[in-house]
Amino acid sequence: MNDFLPIFVLLVLASGLVSLVLLISVLFGPRRRARNETKLQPYESGMRPIGPAQRRLPVRFYLIAVLFILFDIEVVFFFPWAVALRELGWAGLLSMLIFIGILEAGHFWLWRRGALEWEKMDK
């Protein structure tokens, strides 16, 4: 636990700093009572927005995000392996190759299916 103590302290201090900065602007900034509707409108190049901004998003973002989570978790596995490779030797490499083989098979399958083609996914 002691290993993580500095990180925890830094987290507390950094959060404190952010709160302080936000507080400062509230304390020192002018507070204008006469606020009109237009001033608080979301900015859209000076025009009144048509339709909501928080809306349903294209599904391809979710698809890519799911793919990413899959592959990113697998990248995490590389770290302990990388630390220990010199002890594991060729056997370690071989098992990693099998792991990567499965990983890349999936990657190339997605690639060929066009799941990575950003523009084609519109159709």
Add this chain to the structure above:
Amino acid sequence: MLTQTPTPLNEDALKVRVEDVQLDITFEQLKRLVSPRALTGETMLMNMGPQHPSTHGVLRLLLELDGETIVNCIPDIGYLHTGIEKTAEGKTYLKAIPLTDRTDYLAPMSNNMAFCGAVEKLVGIEVPLRAQYLRVILLELTRMNSHLVWLGTHALDLGAMSVFLYCMREREMILDIYEAVSGARMMSSYIRPGGLWRDVPNVFFDLVQRVLDVFPKRLIEYEKLLTKNPMWKDRTVGIGKISAQDAIAWGMTGPCLRATGVKYDVRKAYPYSSYDHFDFDIPTGTNGDVFDRYKCRMEEFNQSLKIIRQALKRLPPGPVMTSDRKVAPPPKHEIAYSMESLIHHFKLWTEGFKAPEGEVYFAVESGKGEYGVLLSGDGTSKPRRVHFRAPSFHNLQPINEMARGQLLADLVAIIGSIDIVLGDVDR
């Protein structure tokens, strides 16, 4: 929070409040403009402009976006409408010239030339050869001026910010020339019906020579920064394509038309101001995409330099203003001893010269395309009707054709590549 259902658009979404002056579209109008998918809330309607960094002034584009893919791009103009055409009707022919500076304010000399050319055609004025050659030099410098601002802003739009400042640095040399000849750095009003306001000062030749010496080197720098940069090509090749037929049908002119492979240039097709005396090429493209428009304009820099060199070499001596005293004011020293000159001077500066009844159209090739002036005279010293055929307006029209199906980032490249000036679009 992320599982929102599509929010359909309806009349409520557009309800106009009395105090809300910004919304200028009714639901009925909107329905005709956008696809049905926008009304179900599937695609997003987003305003780009009038207050937006890359719409080159106050162009407003109502975008229908599917993610970031553009489904529809509806231009809305008029935010810089200044009524220049109408104002010109109330001015004498001479006094209307400063108005023309303010249409395409990045190429004032071209506008001066178009208007003066139209007046000269209507009245029937012969312009001395020296004035014609000097006009050619200034017009080509103006083309470079216009293209420099285009290049800078276009590159800035695509994120290459340094090019913008380099272009402004080079433009300074041209503005210095404007200042030397006319006293003003932007709104020159230097070209007048019948010739030029006055002969160029001696420093003019040094300043032009500086441009001729420095500019080719700088052009190589731009090519290094942009033309040969694969990232630049990534952003421009194949983007915003338009076919030659479409371009002609929409009335596109200038580099935008030439990029599609059509070799139309007013300087060659209907030569004015002795352009037929000079040897130059008209660069054309093949694909009509952003990159070809870019290449065309870059090559036009070279051609402009070529024309300027020829005109400087063959510049004849002589007057720069027609000797017709009905149009051109007499020199000051004549007024002192000639009664007739005094009367001419008085008439010209009060009433102005009269143009005959009739209608003329005169076009020049400005940096942006065919800049035409339709002038209708009614026998008085003021025009009955003035109309400017603004190249920016015509080049902007097919933006929906060019942008549809492309990404938001490409739209920025397209707007930059068609080189609009809103003062020219709205007039």
Add this chain to the structure above:
Amino acid sequence: MPVVVEVTLKSAALIFVLLTGFAYLSLLERKFIARLQARIGPNRAGPFGLLQPVADGLKLIFKESVTPKGVDKPIYFLAPALVVVPALMLFAVIPVGKGATFQLASDLNVGALYVVGVMSLAVYGIALAGWASNNKYAVLGGLRAAAQMIAYELGMGLSVAAVVLMASSASLADIVAAQYPEQYGGILGWFLFRQPVAAAIFVIAAFAEVARAPFDLVEAEQELTAGFMTEYGGMKFALFFMGEYVKMIAVSALFTTFFLGGWSGPFVNEAPILSVVYFTIKVVVCLLAFIWVRATLPRVRYDKLMDMGWKVLFPVALANVLVTAVLILLGLPGYRL
């Protein structure tokens, strides 16, 4: 002195140094980029414009804090914090000099993993800021941020994995030490030379990570006005700004640690304080490279960045890890510990 007090003092000092660094980095950027663009840059506030950051900060403090209508308030205020805090926390594991004195969490043996993890946290701040702002530009910017993270994160993780492989340790202090084995003196031991592919991938990913040109898609001014921070003004904007710059320093520090031999240099054994100087010099060089690139290159389109991430960076980084592993197991010179 109890450990907690010592750690707190060191953390406070670190944050102070970083904030000063951020302020003067913004000035450095403006000055340097001005020079590259044939301009002078800020020179009005103080000698050589040295007080410019102070003036900027004061100006922002005295700005009204406007909260636009329709924003998702808790998230709207949380988002800047989510950008700044991870950026600051990255420094917990970076050895800024020789010995435990100059490394906050010197005992942490999973430093590299911590770095990769904490670094990607900031994207939540950006994505959430975009979403909470109730603004279409911001939403698009936030989505871009999410897509962008996905594009480079895999390549970056694997390039760090290659470094870990070389050092056989995920502790950043060990990684620095591994770049100076006895047999190669001087800079040839740097992983920049022994792992050039990983270094190249890390650089590309780093530009995307801090969302700076040519990958500044999330705040692409010409496309999305200010992207995710369109609705943020005053000190809230300043926090995003701070986050970006602190992260730029952090990424430069990481590149220095991973590939440029960290704090090492001549005579560090005799005078340990020199190590901090070397480290600072290397970081500043990296920062200047960041600024130089910003002045030079046009912006990449975001779908091309995605393509590059998935189809170039990820496979190449993966192949690099495998090749490195084989070379290490073969015990080739240059791949021994």
